[in-house]
Amino acid sequence: MSNRDEYIHKMQAKLANASQKINELQNFGEGACGDLKTGIELAWASMGETVDSARSRFK
Numbered sequence: 001m002s003n004r005d006e007y008i009h010k011m012q013a014k015l016a017n018a019s020q021k022i023n024e025l026q027n028f029g030e031g032a033c034g035d036l037k038t039g040i041e042l043a044w045a046s047m048g049e050t051v052d053s054a055r056s057r058f059k
Contacts, residue, residue: 007057
């Protein structure tokens with residue numbers, strides 16, 4: 001697997017995780033929303049870091 005394919009695979013996994021968190025958020029009550037929001041923010045930040053890393057490697 002090439003580096004490019006590896007980064008794409010990581011991004012797809014992170015996107016799927018974020019998507020799952022959003023679906024969970026729609027089903028939870030307001031009390032759980034804070035915890036889920038934190039998880040989503042962490043997943044989004046991680047995805048951003050992966051994109052930045054990939055961008056710098058493939059320039």
